[in-house]
Amino acid sequence: MINIHLYPSPFLNESRILREARLLEKLGLFERIDLVGTGRSDLAVTEAVSDRIHIRRIGLRDESLSFLEKTQATMTWSAAVFRSYRGERIGCVNCHSIATLPLGVRFKRTTGARLVYDAHELETETNGLHGLRKRLTKLTERALIGQADHCIFVGDAIDNWYREAYGITNTTVLYNCPPYRELQPSDVFRERFGIPADMPIFLYQGLIGEGRGLRLLVEAFAGLRGRAALVILGYGPLSGWVREQADACDNVFHHPAVPPGELLSYTAAADVGLSVIEPTSLSYEYCMPNKLFEYIMAGKPLIVSPTTEQRSFLRRFRVGEVASELTADALRSAVMTLLSRPPGHYQAELARARQLFNWDRQEKALESVYRQWLGFDAPVRSLAPMEGEAT
Numbered sequence: 001m002i003n004i005h006l007y008p009s010p011f012l013n014e015s016r017i018l019r020e021a022r023l024l025e026k027l028g029l030f031e032r033i034d035l036v037g038t039g040r041s042d043l044a045v046t047e048a049v050s051d052r053i054h055i056r057r058i059g060l061r062d063e064s065l066s067f068l069e070k071t072q073a074t075m076t077w078s079a080a081v082f083r084s085y086r087g088e089r090i091g092c093v094n095c096h097s098i099a100t101l102p103l104g105v106r107f108k109r110t111t112g113a114r115l116v117y118d119a120h121e122l123e124t125e126t127n128g129l130h131g132l133r134k135r136l137t138k139l140t141e142r143a144l145i146g147q148a149d150h151c152i153f154v155g156d157a158i159d160n161w162y163r164e165a166y167g168i169t170n171t172t173v174l175y176n177c178p179p180y181r182e183l184q185p186s187d188v189f190r191e192r193f194g195i196p197a198d199m200p201i202f203l204y205q206g207l208i209g210e211g212r213g214l215r216l217l218v219e220a221f222a223g224l225r226g227r228a229a230l231v232i233l234g235y236g237p238l239s240g241w242v243r244e245q246a247d248a249c250d251n252v253f254h255h256p257a258v259p260p261g262e263l264l265s266y267t268a269a270a271d272v273g274l275s276v277i278e279p280t281s282l283s284y285e286y287c288m289p290n291k292l293f294e295y296i297m298a299g300k301p302l303i304v305s306p307t308t309e310q311r312s313f314l315r316r317f318r319v320g321e322v323a324s325e326l327t328a329d330a331l332r333s334a335v336m337t338l339l340s341r342p343p344g345h346y347q348a349e350l351a352r353a354r355q356l357f358n359w360d361r362q363e364k365a366l367e368s369v370y371r372q373w374l375g376f377d378a379p380v381r382s383l384a385p386m387e388g389e390a391t
Contacts, residue, residue, distance in 0.1 A: 001091035006100035125282035155288035180358035203270035208236035213276025219328035
């Protein structure tokens with residue numbers, strides 16, 4: 001019996017899907033786990049991640065296509081994927097985007113497989129989705145989501161939205177947290193950029209693009225010269241602009257992206273983490289960025305923008321400061337408030353959050369999905385209870 005994970009990407013940095021697959025491999029629920037995506041001319045068609053986990057890249061993805069061309073390409077890809085699994089004994093299909101849900105439903109109806117809708121964002125309210133494409137996406141999700149045996153969402157706000165919009169109750173929240181680990185202090189940014197030892201380093205890590213508050217952050221830190229340094233780590237469409245700003249401002253620095261496996265060691269070199277989201281869509285308003293959990297795992301207090309899920313999280317866990325509004329002045333004020341706190345002010349709450357929000361704890365919720373909701377039988381791999389947690 002096999003498990004198929006459907007996602008229209010070449011599977012280069014899909015850490016969430018890979019973590020889920022590795023847990024399922026450890027649980028011994030399936031003989032084989034296939035991560036099925038799209039191909040690229042410079043990538044192998046098949047790639048072994050482990051003895052049981054394999055990446056299968058089917059067809060080629062062309063980002064330059066129009067909406068109608070992309071729709072046709074998705075249909076062609078779906079048909080090719082379906083043909084390639086004809087005759088296979090499929091136990092479960094995981095759809096990681098709305099684009100793959102019709103294919104997942106087809107697999108369920110023809111093979112009897114369990115179907116999991118594992119949406120990575122609020123799929124019908126994403127940035128850039130509008131017009132006919134948005135209407136069709138909404139119609140597709142409303143028509144098919146009831147076919148899912150279980151739904152997995154990335155945060156409470158998105159989970160609540162789906163429950164209210166479709167009247168579903170078979171849902172689980174699975175945060176995209178890094179595994180628990182102890183990190184050693186690092187001075188990589190101070191050594192690379194010559195930042196003085198007494199100047200606090202505020203770090204943004206992730207995609208360098210619009211919607212991430214980068215223009216506001218640069219403006220905010222331009223008014224904090226001599227008080228704080230801003231390091232922007234990553235790559236993306238605005239990388240050139242960030243380098244220009246770094247050349248013009250002596251407390252703004254750009255660091256190229258680093259391999260995912262090394263990221264947290266760089267996070268440990270900062271003093272404070274920044275998670276600023278511009279709510280240009282409802283999905284952005286409700287999102288819970290990976291970087292927030294990465295900062296927490298590194299033991300770094302946060303400055304966040306006042307989006308719904310981030311604001312709610314910092315009310316429950318006092319691990320940093322929430323900007324009063326999404327402006328450069330408000331972000332600068334939040335920085336000054338954080339810097340005015342006594343040393344160690346956030347550490348007790350950060351330690352508590354690290355124990356709760358790590359992938360080792362999320363695995364427990366994911367295991368329950370497969371055993372209790374989907375009915376797959378396998379020996380339970382129990383986790384030791386956290387200190388102070390009821391057993």
